[in-house]
Amino acid sequence: MRRLVLAIVLLGLVEFAGAATAEDSTPQQVFDAMRAAFQPQQAAGVSARYQWLLRDPQGGDWFVEVHGGKCRFGRGRIPNPDVTFVASGRDWVAISNGKLGGTWAYLTGRLKIRGDQRLARKLDEMFP
Secondary structure, eight states: HHHHHHHHHHGGGGGGGTSSSSSSOOOHHHHHHHHHOOOOOTTTOEEEEEEEESSSOOOOOEEEEEEEEEEEEEEEEOOOSSSSEEHHHHHHHHHHSSOHHHHHHHHHOOOOEOHHHHHHHHHHHOOO
């Protein structure tokens, strides 16, 4: 039960304030907005590898690496991510734009979060 509550608390992290708001926005636009919202001071002392596996034609595989107050974004897979998010590209965009509640997506299996929960929570601080 504690893990479920923790995971639900984490879901607020996917509603990035800078995300594109158009109904037809893309994962690329969401990740571009994250890049623009990056707060290096919040990433001081953080070393983390985040992976997104977006399972539909709109999606694809994406990653963010944070180290020493810097971030690097890219497409594809990285070995041994600390946190992995799995969803459809359409659902990820909807969650990021506030059109689909992260808690609902998690509880219904439309969003899965694997890995270090502490680092998953930190993502929201670094990319508000």
